[in-house]
Each structure stands twice: as C-alpha cells, then as structure tokens.
Amino acid sequence: MTQPIAFYYGAGELDRLSGFDKVVLQADFYRPDELDLLRGRGTQTLGYLSLTEDVGPPAPWHRPEHNPDWGGAFVHTGDPRWVAHVLEQAREAIGKGFRGLFLDTLNIEQTYPEDLPHLLYLIAAIREETQPEYLLANRGFGLLPQLADLVDGVLFESFSARWVDAGRYAPWPDDVLEVHASVAERLLGLDVDLYALDYADNDELCDFARRRAREFGMLCFVSDRVLSRI
Template sequence: MKEEPGLPEHDHDRCSTLRALLRRVSRLARMAAFSALASVAHAQGAADAPVGPSVALYYGANPPVEELSAFDVVVVDPDAHFNPRAHAKAHPAWFAYVSVGEVNPHRAYYSAMPSAWLLTVNEAWASHVVDQTAADWPAFFVDKVIAPLWKKGFRGFFLDTLDSYHLVAKTAATRAAQEAGLVRVIRAIKTRYPRAKLIFNRGFEVLPQVHDLAYVVAFESLYRGWDAGKQRYTEVPQADRDWLLAQAATVRGQYRLPVLAIDYCSPADDACATETTARIAQAGIMPYVTDGGLATVGVGLTGRQ
C-alpha cells in the first residue's frame, strides 16, 4: 500500500505502527485458529494426543519474541545475534541450532577444521559433510560449537544433519563407523554439559545407544516438504510418510520420547498450513509448519508444557 502524498511525518509513523500491529494480530489469530482446528481434528480422529513440548523454529534475524512466546521451546540460529539471556524471563526455552553432520563455510569454526574431516559437499545446502569417525571431532564440536553457545546462555540444542553421513557411507561397515562417531559426539555434549537438553533431528539409527540423552526427537517433511535445490514446496510420497510414521511409533512407544514433525508450506498458503497442522496432530505427533527458510513464525499446537 502506497503512502498518501502530503501526510505529516508523525502520521506516516502512526500508520506504519498500526500496520505492524495489525500484521502481528493477524499472525497471532492465525496461530490460535490453526492450533484450535488441529486440536479439534485430532480429538475427532486420533487415539493418542500429541505429547511433549510445543516447539517452534525461527532462523531469521531478530526473532519476534512476543509471537514466539506461545511456544514452550524456540530454536534459533545462533548466528542471528540473538541474546537468550536478554529474554530469559520469556516463556520459551531458547535452543540453539547446531549442525553435527555438516558444516557451512560461514560458520566461525569452519576455518579451524582440518580438511581431512570434510568428506564431500551437499550441493543443496552448499555445506560440507563431516567425517564422524575423526578422533578429535567430538572434543572439537564441544569446544568450538557448544561451549561458546553455552557461555551465551543457551541451555538447549537442536542437533541437525544427524543423517548426512548417508551421503558418503554406502556399506554397512562405513555406516556403523559413522554412527559410532555420532554417538561419541552426542555423549561428549552431555558429559560436558549434563543439564543440556538435546533435540535430535532424525538420528533414528543411533537412538538405541543414546535415546536416554534426547529431550525430543524431530524429523522433517511428514506431509509437506521443502526442496532446497529446486526452491519449491513438495508433497511427501506415501512410502516416505509411512516410513517416518513407523519411526515415530518406535520413538514414542519404545523410547517414550516426544516426537515433533516439521513440515513446510508457503507462508501465503493458509490452507496448506491449516490442513498440514491438523494431519500431523491426527497422527499423535506435535506439529510445526513453517516456510522453507524458517524465517517466519509458523503454526503448531501451542501452549503445551
């Protein structure tokens, strides 16, 4: 909407403030409506209610604390210059995103990593797959990645790319070696920081060894996904969905851990977000539906403790 010519400067400011307020109210109303709809849909069609904390992921700069306060946990990008101590009294517990299986060259610790640890490039994300078998990798990860974030005030960590080793490990033996390395990294974090809460993004293969160290197990794209290479939203094939639902059943039933599904819809597509949130909840899984860049406040079942 264009500004009316000739409006006094204070009127411009007032209009801008009003528009920002209306956008915030609209987003909050959408979140409440989606949460209510998903709850009703779940009550009508699922045997077990989703159990666990409500989790949001926001990787944009300047996370909108007020809007995100509806969630129990909020994962942020630690490079977004967010200070968790400044918002320690807000409702969410602030978690830092950390990548275990890959490293992007823009991360501060990248230059300190030996080139021998970098096995290949994930072209979709322009990041390097890390060799989990490197003897010094667990100590390096704790010292260079986790410790600085703990010092900043983060007490929870979202462990991403736990399955990236599949890009390079093509035999049972090499996969087992990479998985053993992942276990060492996860245990090293909890040894140094026993109070740290860890959200695993996938990591299904190592759960038998470290499930007792997990706070929540997450996975992406149960119904709707994001193709980073082609920059488009996708419908998840039924076979992939069935596999994920089987994994979720094991996590919930055998390990008694909360499960979070992170799905992706265009932020302009309210119908997609509404339907996807409800479908995930119907499966007895905590939903979070957001945009492909995780740069907007998504929707889910909020207010759970």
C-alpha cells in the same frame, strides 16, 4: 497461551518468539541479553548445532564431498579435532545463555553408516560436557534406540510436507508418507518428546501437516524452507 515450539533462523523478533515454549535459533544471531529476556518470559532457547557437516573454512576433518543443497562439507565424525570443535561450539552456546541445543545433520545412516557409533559418542559427550536443560535431535533414526537415552526430544523434519524444485511445496507421495508413518510409530514407543517440522506455503498444506502430526503424537511447526517465518 503459548505454542509448543518454533524454528527460526533469522535474528530479533523477541516478542513473537516469546509466544513459544521452545525456540530453536542460530547461536550467532542472539546476544546474551536477548537470550536472558526470552528466558525471563518463559521461553526455552535451543542453539543450533550441526554434528556431521561443517560450513566453515577447509579443515582437516572434512571429507571431499559436500551437501548439494546447503554447501557444507561432510566430516569424519570420529576425528578427535572435529569432536573438540563441536564441543567448543556447544560450550559457547550454553555459556552464552542458551538453555539447550538442537542437534542437526544426524541422518547419515545411508551415506556414512560407519560413523554412527562416532555420532552416538559425540552426542553423549555433548550431554556430559555441557549439561544442557534440553537436547533435541533432528531425525537420527539410524541411531535408534540408543539415541533416545541421550536426548530429551526427537524432531521429524519434513514429516508430511516438503519443499520441492522451483520453489514449490507439496505433501510427500503416499509411499513416502507410509514409510514416515512406520518410523513415527516406532518413535511413539520411546520415552522422548516428539516434534514435526514441515514446510508449506498455503493453509491447506499447513493444516494437512499439523493434522497428520497430531495423529502420531507430534507437536508440529510449519515454516518455509529457510525457516524465516514465525
């Protein structure tokens, strides 16, 4: 019996990945023949795609600010050169054999709210240009409800548990859990698949995350901070 979804940012592990209905992978880490093998075993592959941050070399679409956790440069989402760059990445992933795309770094409503319309345009362009079997959005709550018309599923990353300083994992404080619950209730009213991705390092915290996700109609996957665990 297969499990619903996995997020894995390593390479290989085809046999273990075959145990999932959907897997989110780094597009550069897998060859077309490996993707074909997974498809033949009934696993739908989604290639990772960042829409508002760029880890590449300096480029004209970069903002001066960088993500303090992962180092990528924030971008001007509406810059036509960035749009063209992202669309090319999306086309390459689909052409390589990925059946869909995982759209990351969508939560810019607090940092660059003026870019939200550009982000919606970019997601719509990805859908039209590549015709993927499945689009999964990570958060993007500032884009609701329009986002639900453009994607097939929404992921609530770090819904119940998170990585904290010094390499520890812990549940969110009660006040944050309440805020997340209110967002989850809003998501339940939309016509999209719902997933949760939580971070934990012990059985108790894993069980808490999975149980809470089920309460809000989400299929849950639990891993470490760098998604190296299946």
